[in-house]
Amino acid sequence: MRFFEDNVITTKLEDLVNWGRKYALWPMPYGTACCAIEFMGTVASMHDISRFGAEVVRFSPRQSDLLLVMGTINYKQAPVLKRIYEQMCDPKWVIAVGACAASGGFYNNYSVMQGIDEIIPVDVYVPGCPPRPEQIMNAVIKIMDKIDPRKSLD
Ligand code: SF4
Numbered sequence: 001m002r003f004f005e006d007n008v009i010t011t012k013l014e015d016l017v018n019w020g021r022k023y024a025l026w027p028m029p030y031g032t033a034c035c036a037i038e039f040m041g042t043v044a045s046m047h048d049i050s051r052f053g054a055e056v057v058r059f060s061p062r063q064s065d066l067l068l069v070m071g072t073i074n075y076k077q078a079p080v081l082k083r084i085y086e087q088m089c090d091p092k093w094v095i096a097v098g099a100c101a102a103s104g105g106f107y108n109n110y111s112v113m114q115g116i117d118e119i120i121p122v123d124v125y126v127p128g129c130p131p132r133p134e135q136i137m138n139a140v141i142k143i144m145d146k147i148d149p150r151k152s153l154d
Contacts, residue, residue, distance in 0.1 A: 021065070021091070022147040023053040025140065028064030028088065030081060033071030035098035035130045042133040054140050061087040066143060067120075068136070070097040072105065073113045085120045093146065095139045096122045099129040 029039055043049050043057060058064045061084045073081060085094070096116055099105035102125045104114035116122060123146060124139040 022144050025054040025066045026056045026064045027066040029068050031070040035070035038130045042136045047133045065089045065092045067094045069101040072100040074111045082119045093123045093143045095124045097126045
């Protein structure tokens with residue numbers, strides 16, 4: 001009787017849920033400048049981010065678990081970015097796309113935040129001005145690697 005062995009797998013609930021999280025990231029794009037255009041290329045058919053299960057781009061933080069910050073962030077909008085992060089589902093991850101989001105880029109002045117990690121945690125930094133779509137996809141893959149399927153459910 002081989003029916004049971006060939007047709008049934010066993011696992012733990014937390015493994016199953018984390019596997020689902022890993023392969024079904026829902027990105028929220030927070031684009032304020034040119035790097036956001038690169039993200040448009042990333043989700044377009046030529047690069048096809050859906051290969052990694054991350055194509056369900058949402059514009060509501062309550063429906064997203066992956067925040068991509070793309071562009072210059074000034075201090076005036078810092079509270080807005082922080083509130084969006086706080087409204088996102090848990091667990092959640094953040095990618096700082098490009099030099100501006102990571103370090104202020106070449107806008108070294110009083111009004112521009114010198115890196116979004118001043119206000120929210122960043123999981124992956126993408127270098128470049130602008131980064132290529134391949135680099136953004138690589139960051140998504142790094143986030144997937146960070147989602148440990150054995151991690152306990154919150
Ligand atoms: S890093 Fe460069 S390309 Fe990206 S938003 Fe800043 S100036 Fe634009």
